[in-house]
Amino acid sequence: MDAYLRSVREKMSELSTIGLKLEEDIKLAIMLNGLGEEYRYLVVSLEKQDEIDFDELTARLLEEEMKVGPGTTKKAMFSKSRKVGGDCHYCGQKGHWKRDCPVRKFREESDGNAAAKGASSQFSM
Numbered sequence: 001m002d003a004y005l006r007s008v009r010e011k012m013s014e015l016s017t018i019g020l021k022l023e024e025d026i027k028l029a030i031m032l033n034g035l036g037e038e039y040r041y042l043v044v045s046l047e048k049q050d051e052i053d054f055d056e057l058t059a060r061l062l063e064e065e066m067k068v069g070p071g072t073t074k075k076a077m078f079s080k081s082r083k084v085g086g087d088c089h090y091c092g093q094k095g096h097w098k099r100d101c102p103v104r105k106f107r108e109e110s111d112g113n114a115a116a117k118g119a120s121s122q123f124s125m
Contacts, residue, residue, distance in 0.1 A: 001065040005058055008034065011092035020103060028057055034094055038068045
């Protein structure tokens with residue numbers, strides 16, 4: 001679980017470095033989405049809560065790992081048996097590939113719109 005949480009923090013830091021700021025609830029959803037089937041009941045329980053912060057979620061996950069057994073998250077993280085998508089090599093999220101990444105598409109569209117505005121302003125004198 002420590003390795004999983006560390007990798008999630010690293011991905012969040014990388015996203016922040018490239019200028020993509022994720023809201024807290026999105027970060028928490030990403031963390032919960034990456035957990036294996038053995039954490040299903042904890043995820044359901046946490047989703048019913050009105051508010052939960054990153055530190056509280058981390059503590060609950062570490063506590064739950066003691067119950068389900070160490071190393072189970074790592075197995076789920078690196079499992080080849082996932083049917084829908086995989087780990088995106090652009091944003092690190094599960095469930096889609098880089099070619100389908102909504103973060104990448106958004107950034108490309110934003111960059112394209114900025115370039116188009118710059119080009120149109122050159123010719124509108």
